[in-house]
Amino acid sequence: MNPMINTTSHVIKDLEQQRFFKLVCGASLTDVEMIERLTFIFTLAGAHVIDLAPSADVIFAARRGVEKAIELPETSKPLLMASIQLDKDPHFRKAEVDYNLCDLCSACVKVCPTEAFKIENKKFIYSIEKCYGCGICPQYCHVNALSMVDTKPSPKETLTEMISLGVKSIEFHFGKNFQKVEEIWTDVRDLVKKLDLISFSIGSDLLSDEDIKKAADLCYRLAGSRIILQCDGTPMSGGFHNNSKKSKIGNNSNNSSLHVARIIQEEKLPVYLQISGGTDENSFTEAIDSGVNINGVAIGSYARKLLMPYLTDLEENLNEAVMIAKTLVDSVSGISCKI
Ligand code: SF4
Ligand code: SF4
Structure with a gap:
């Protein structure tokens, strides 16, 4: 057993029972109002972990959401987890605008899922804090005024700041440079000892099947047992492609979280798998039905897309918003598959 896992027994129990649900607010989303409201709703709905951008403002906003929610009876506190990149990873980027090129066509205004763009009085307005780095808007800009830039947070500085804020659950985004990951890990080893829960996000977008195995083995070697391995399919894709009831992981495409989980499962490591x-x-049901024995599910852009219409007038819409969130949380139902 990993000695680092000590103050998170309720989360470990949820993982063991295959009921673990994580809301992903987004590793780059810094819209504090949205974060506070999403955290409030998903705390009421029973989420076990809320995954956040590694920024003090974001952590404080999430805490406000949690505190407000736990004033209500029978509400449990979720763990707040911050995402940190070890190597270059698409979660850590923001859209950038070249205002000189923009001709106010409004194509990006229509496609951005978080309403980061507005045109008012013939002026283009970009609220960068709303951008979570999905990368969709540059594809719609006919004059190439939009591009994606990395936010480049330093892992050690970010981890130090998060620990000083009392955030002891961290998700490390693996990237694809194995040597760099090992070097950074050596650099942060003493800080890591202060953590209660460690997750690594391993993405199929970045790694071949063979490298997914190697990445999982390396995470286990670096951080030990009872860590979470997040099997990442197409990052931030839920809000755009997932409009039907049929989940995209059901397609068993090579580029899916289910595929990553299946590969890692074959390694038989004493770790928790979460897609x-x-x-x-x-x-969750699709994974279990296809013989992939996952411990939990994280939902990000799909959850945010579902909840967006309810966030503006939350007092009016709270019951409906919590019901929708609960449907997602309760979909991770703990029915173990026999393999
Ligand atoms: S479309 Fe995606 S990348 Fe572009 S601003 Fe909106 S959230 Fe950011
Ligand atoms: S799509 Fe490009 S040109 Fe059109 S409003 Fe957005 S930034 Fe401006």
Whole structure:
């Protein structure tokens, strides 16, 4: 057993019972109002972990959401987890605008899922804090005024800041440079000892099947047993491609979280497998039905897309918003498959 896992027994129990649900607010989303409201709703709905951008403002906003929710009876506190990149990873980027090129065509305004763009009085307005780095808007800009830039947070500085804020659950985004990951890990080893829960996000977008295995083995070697390995399919894709009831992981495409989980499962490591990236309310059942014995599911852009219409007037819409969130949380139902 990993000695680092000590103050998180309720989360470990949820993982063991294959009921673990994580809301992903987004590793780059810094819209504090949205984060506070999402955290409030998903705390009421019973989420076990809320995954956040590694920023003090974001952590404080999430805490406000949690505190407000636990004033209500029978509400449990979720763990707040911050995402940190070890190597270059698409979760850590923001859209950038070249205002000189923009001709106010409004194509990006229509496609951005978080309403980061507005045109008012013939002026283009970009609220960068709303951008979570999905990468969709540059594809719609006919004059190439939009591009994606890495946010480049330093792992050691970010981890130090998060620990000083009392955040002891961290998700490390693996990237694809194995040597760099090992070097950074050596650098942060003493800090890591202060953590209660460690997750690694391993993405199929970045790694071949063989490298997914190697990445999983390396994470286990670096951090030990009872860590979470997040099997990431197509990052941040839920809000765009997942409009039907059928989850995209059901397609068994090579680029899916289910595929990553299946590969890692074959390694038989004493770790928890949790899928993410293109996930929705069908994902847990589909994984179990196809023999992939996952411990939990994280849902991000799909959850945010479902909840967006309710966030503006939350007092009016709270019951409906919590019901929708609960459908997602309860979809991870703990029915173990026999393999
Ligand atoms: S479309 Fe995606 S990348 Fe572009 S601003 Fe919106 S959230 Fe950011
Ligand atoms: S799509 Fe490009 S040109 Fe059109 S409003 Fe957006 S930034 Fe401006």
